[in-house]
Amino acid sequence: LDYTVQRLGAHNNAYTSFEETVYDVDLPNTEEDTVNTIFAILRDMADRALLTEEKVEIERGIVLSEERSGDSVEWQIILDQLEFLLPDHRLAQRIPIGERDVIKNVPRQRIKDFYDEFYVPEHMTIVVVGDMMTFEMQKLVQDYF
Numbered sequence: 001l002d003y004t005v006q007r008l009g010a011h012n013n014a015y016t017s018f019e020e021t022v023y024d025v026d027l028p029n030t031e032e033d034t035v036n037t038i039f040a041i042l043r044d045m046a047d048r049a050l051l052t053e054e055k056v057e058i059e060r061g062i063v064l065s066e067e068r069s070g071d072s073v074e075w076q077i078i079l080d081q082l083e084f085l086l087p088d089h090r091l092a093q094r095i096p097i098g099e100r101d102v103i104k105n106v107p108r109q110r111i112k113d114f115y116d117e118f119y120v121p122e123h124m125t126i127v128v129v130g131d132m133m134t135f136e137m138q139k140l141v142q143d144y145f
Contacts, residue, residue, distance in 0.1 A: 005025060005038070005041070008027070008028065008038070010030035011026045011036070016096045018091065021119075030130060030131055042144070045119070046120060046121040047120050048120060051108065051112045056108045062096070063103050066097065078081040126145075
């Protein structure tokens with residue numbers, strides 16, 4: 001994904017919160033090839049990711065790196081606030097990035113099962129903002145999804 005998006009001259013970012021996972025792609029233009037490529041990528045992300053053992057191991061490293069880089073005084077205050085406000089709730093114990101031990105050891109198949117159940121087109125919302133005709137974007141969504 002990153003390589004293809006960058007090759008188009010686009011920028012992308014992603015995050016996961018308690019409620020959602022967001023993939024944000026800022027395109028360099030609205031040419032037909034560029035838009036079609038991004039829609040094809042989004043469609044693949046919806047339910048066609050292979051999640052090979054090799055890719056899962058690479059992502060483990062990325063997630064662990066993100067977890068380490070986000071471990072700040074500010075983040076610890078947020079966690080303390082969650083614990084204080086929701087002392088008996090799982091939410092205070094289950095932050096979106098997950099626990100380090102789980103990230104390191106969860107079996108690939110469990111990740112795939114979760115992905116297969118929840119990362120499906122029916123759970124997606126696509127928001128398009130820019131210099132494009134609404135009917136053209138609606139047709140692309142219908143064609144790809």
